[in-house]
Amino acid sequence: MVNMITSTRAHPMINRLSTRFAMLAGFLIAASVSAGHPGADEFARKLADDDGLDIEYVRRAIDGAEFQQSIIDAITRPAESKPWHEYRKIFVRDTRIDGGVEFWRANRALIERVAAEFRVPAEVILAIVGVETNYGLNTGSYRVLDALVTLGFYYPKRAEFFSRELAQYFHLSREESLPLEEIKGSYAGAMGLGQFIPSSYRAYAVDFDESGSRDLWRSLPDALGSVANYLKVHGWNDQLPTVLPVRSVPAGLDEAFKPKPQHTLGELQAMGIEFDPAGLALDTPATLIELEATDGPEYWIGLNNFYVITRYNRSPLYAMAVTQLADELAARARRELALAD
Numbered sequence: 001m002v003n004m005i006t007s008t009r010a011h012p013m014i015n016r017l018s019t020r021f022a023m024l025a026g027f028l029i030a031a032s033v034s035a036g037h038p039g040a041d042e043f044a045r046k047l048a049d050d051d052g053l054d055i056e057y058v059r060r061a062i063d064g065a066e067f068q069q070s071i072i073d074a075i076t077r078p079a080e081s082k083p084w085h086e087y088r089k090i091f092v093r094d095t096r097i098d099g100g101v102e103f104w105r106a107n108r109a110l111i112e113r114v115a116a117e118f119r120v121p122a123e124v125i126l127a128i129v130g131v132e133t134n135y136g137l138n139t140g141s142y143r144v145l146d147a148l149v150t151l152g153f154y155y156p157k158r159a160e161f162f163s164r165e166l167a168q169y170f171h172l173s174r175e176e177s178l179p180l181e182e183i184k185g186s187y188a189g190a191m192g193l194g195q196f197i198p199s200s201y202r203a204y205a206v207d208f209d210e211s212g213s214r215d216l217w218r219s220l221p222d223a224l225g226s227v228a229n230y231l232k233v234h235g236w237n238d239q240l241p242t243v244l245p246v247r248s249v250p251a252g253l254d255e256a257f258k259p260k261p262q263h264t265l266g267e268l269q270a271m272g273i274e275f276d277p278a279g280l281a282l283d284t285p286a287t288l289i290e291l292e293a294t295d296g297p298e299y300w301i302g303l304n305n306f307y308v309i310t311r312y313n314r315s316p317l318y319a320m321a322v323t324q325l326a327d328e329l330a331a332r333a334r335r336e337l338a339l340a341d
């Protein structure tokens, strides 16, 4: 996720205290922070026992991490909580399309090589990088260590997930010789042009320039290849579209459709949903997508590729923004870069 919230260093408790006690409180908080983050000891012991990491190294690194309230604020109010008509405007807009076409023009040979190798369309790879980091212009300004410690130890709702990612980050840092205390990323600890969280970095990043390491910041071949590999491994099918337009949905259709196709195109037609199947076999797996437009619901047929994009970010809004930005990029590239249809 693109990080649009600036970092603040205030401790959460500060806000609750009157100025009268602020000085005393500041002293007490300093004392409690130096005693370590809650759960840090247990975490370090587990990482040492299970994975053989040096317990003192892990302890010192975590002690050096800083809780940041702005990280909690950012994850509590993600862009994906906006309605579709507002969310869309952030990403499917002229500046983001212009930037993508320029990026495509500047790196055309590489992008086409990546697309051919992984069999994922160039415009989809670019749209992901465009939505995630504005083509690498904003890869995040939080220390990954601060983000993962803050969410792993101070955000109970997702603490289990993020402390696992913190453990993954310790491994990743060793494997790829990334300086643990310096690497920057999003408020959720996502890194590089494609914003990979540590477990995804370890599992899906590729060394596409064959340099011997996977560098998702400074190596465009690695960064773009890794996005394409992620989509390929999660099932991208370059013979199928991502979505189809819907003409109408019958009143009273009360099924809660999931992003993962649970039906076929034929079954959706039989439910009374009207759309052009675009020559696809009627047993093609599909689902119905509902988005919140300004004047009521907006519907699309989602094929498995739509679901594959949600493996990158679970929000259907995200997947639809990527899909529409990709379509805009492809249309412009066909005209301006003389691409074949």
Ligand SMILES: [Ca+2]
Residues within 6 Å of the ligand: 206, 207, 208, 209, 210, 211, 212, 213, 214, 215, 219, 222
């Ligand atoms: Ca490399």
